[in-house]
Amino acid sequence: MKDQVAKYLGKLLSDRSASAGEIAFAAQDDVLITEGNPHLARLAGDSLSRLNCLGLVAARPSLPFSDFLVRRAPMSESRIVPNDTETRTFLHDIPFLRRSELSAEPSRQVTQLLGNRKGIIIEGIGIVASGAVTIEQAYINYSSVFHSTFVKYLQDVLDRGFIFSDEEAAFTEFRRSWLHTLTAEGLSFAEAPLIGGEAILAEVERVGRYTVERGLVDSFFGNISVRDGDVIYISQTAASLDELAGCIDPVPMDNSSTTGITASSELLAHRRIYDETGTAVILHGHPKFAVVMSMRCAEKGCRIKDCWKDCPKVRFLGDTPVVAGEIGAGGLAKRVPPVIGTPGKAIVYGHGVFTTGRDFGEAFRAMVQVENWCREEYFRLLGE
Structure with missing residues (x-):
């Protein structure tokens, strides 16, 4: 089980969807296993112990887009509804907890929201996602939430512009540091036709x-x-x-x-x-x-x-x-x-x-x- 945790921690880093040092996994083996950032590991372990699933990941995304979406949402709302295919097919919507709503025992709130959803956002903390029977599923669900919030935030910025004073600087940093030049250079492909x-x-x-x-x-x-x-x-x-x-x-x-x-x-x-x-x-x-x-x-x-x-x-x-x-x-x-x-x-x-x-x-x-x-x-x- 620890090998699986290490594998998917590495994937979160290699695909640049989570911040180094701010990732934790919890897994239910013969005993409860937690690995990673101590604060997030405690949240993940406490939450998993209340859920009927095998694995859970809690991590701060490498981009602040999910937090910005929470802040941009009307106070009457408690979920984000991206309209990309992955959300519609697999996530349905993404519940969130505002920073001001967190109780002294946030694992109870996490458990309640994850009871019928695969991933949630906690403002100021990150994305928490569960895996029903494998650690891989927790990683997949985290990745799906990251993808959907990325797409949703870019849509919102195009439609409504920047609302808060810190958004534009964060977006500029995203464009300068996170986005890489996309190219096929350096890759090797077999020539046609492929035979055998x-x-x-x-x-x-x-x-x-x-x-x-x-x-x-x-x-x-x-x-x-x-x-x-x-x-x-x-x-x-x-x-x-x-x-x-x-x-x-x-x-x-x-x-x-x-x-x-x-x-x-x-x-x-x-x-x-x-x-x-x-x-x-x-x-x-x-x-x-x-x-x-x-x-x-x-x-x-x-x-x-x-x-x-x-x-x-x-x-x-x-x-x-x-x-x-x-x-x-x-x-x-x-x-x-x-x-x-x-x-x-x-x-x-x-x-x-x-x-x-x-x-x-x-x-x-x-x-x-x-x-x-x-x-x-x-x-x-x-x-x-």
Whole structure:
């Protein structure tokens, strides 16, 4: 269990979602185990002892966006409701505790809020997330809250500007220090065509790791595949893209076997993209600025309420089409294949980016280009 704690503490640091020295895990083994920052470890351990789950992480995010969202919320509200796909599908909403609301025994309040949610925000302390049966789930839920609050805060700043005196300086520091230049330079990709199962598996594993390392996907979301004749090699559902060894399924294009039962929930979308475009590879990630920009629409007087699934229009961010659609076997499999063929890239409202190519070098560079364009457009609209 301690090895698992060390592993996911390292992941929080490598993906830069938590502050060094301000991370703690609690895990229920034969005995309660706590590791990390003493104050946060005590909160995590006390909270976990009251919950019916195996693991819990409490950490201060590397960015102050979650605290700013709490401060910007009306005093009558006690939850944040981002409208990205991850929140809607997995988190539903993110409850929070204001600094002024904390009792002398905050673990009781944490327990109450985590009883029916996967992650919460405590102003001035950080994000607390639980894992029902694994430490990994606690890490995943923390990552999802970090991603959703990142997206939500950037949306709010674009819509309402800076409200508090310390926001602009923090945002400038975020842009100067946290954001890295996004590039495919320094990465090695196998040349097309990819031939043979072993070569394909090795390349999928490597590119999946690149996608995580360059910040194009958070926690375990995203998927990747290669078509080899009548077989699609695709990452499994809930697989971490940086740990794909043993988590790639060979699935017949005609669905003639049950090997697809553990495959990514976007298998149908991948299959239809291959059918309609003839591409060799598909990469799907959740780069944050593309998610933010996909949810901005200039349409006035539109009566559609559930834009993420019901909008019938194809919009464009630069030369990249943007479509709505439900994940899984829903709208994505219908909406993405018709628009992705010529540009080799498409954005799904509030969800992420699909790219295609003759090889993964082409697909990866296309995703980098989409995210960089969205980043530049975001700051242009912000007036910076």
